[in-house]
Amino acid sequence: MPKNLLKLQNIIFQIMPQSAFQNTGLSKKEIMALTKSMMNLDFRKDLHKISCPVLVICGEKDRSNKDAALQLKEQIPDAQFSIIPDAGHEVNADNPVELGKIIDSFYRQETVHIRISSQ
Numbered sequence: 001m002p003k004n005l006l007k008l009q010n011i012i013f014q015i016m017p018q019s020a021f022q023n024t025g026l027s028k029k030e031i032m033a034l035t036k037s038m039m040n041l042d043f044r045k046d047l048h049k050i051s052c053p054v055l056v057i058c059g060e061k062d063r064s065n066k067d068a069a070l071q072l073k074e075q076i077p078d079a080q081f082s083i084i085p086d087a088g089h090e091v092n093a094d095n096p097v098e099l100g101k102i103i104d105s106f107y108r109q110e111t112v113h114i115r116i117s118s119q
Contacts, residue, residue, distance in 0.1 A: 003039050005064050010035050047075040053110040054079040057102065059087030059094060080106065 013032050021028045054076045058069035060083050073081040082102045087094035 002064060002068060006035050006039050044075060047072070048077060050076045050079075053106070055103070055106040056081045057091060057099070058083055059089055059091045060085050061088040061094075062091075065089065082106075 010032055013028065013035070016028070018028045021031055024031060026034070056069050056073040056076070056079055058066050058081075062069075070081065073079045084091040084095050084098050084102065087098070091099050
């Protein structure tokens with residue numbers, strides 16, 4: 001996780017009013033605790049153990065997470081990587097049609113692969 005980005009995000013959260021969080025399903029305090037807990041997550045030592053099909057997705061405009069997404073793709077055996085055009089961090093909101101196409105294509109490809117492998 002990009003720790004500096006999470007620290008900056010928490011600073012911003014501190015000055016935001018509680019009302020800004022009311023539609024998230026979590027309180028301001030809970031969201032801040034969640035982002036703080038994410039700072040210490042480090043799964044890198046176990047990524048090579050992943051054996052299921054993996055598709056890493058990143059928005060074309062998501063500069064903050066693109067490097068981390070590429071590193072994730074490199075550390076997971078046979079992972080695939082897709083960039084969603086015209087999308088930032090929230091690819092599902094920014095370009096849901098393209099996201100759906102890419103996920104559908106990945107799913108169909110993996111379903112065919114699984115069927116062939118099990119025959």
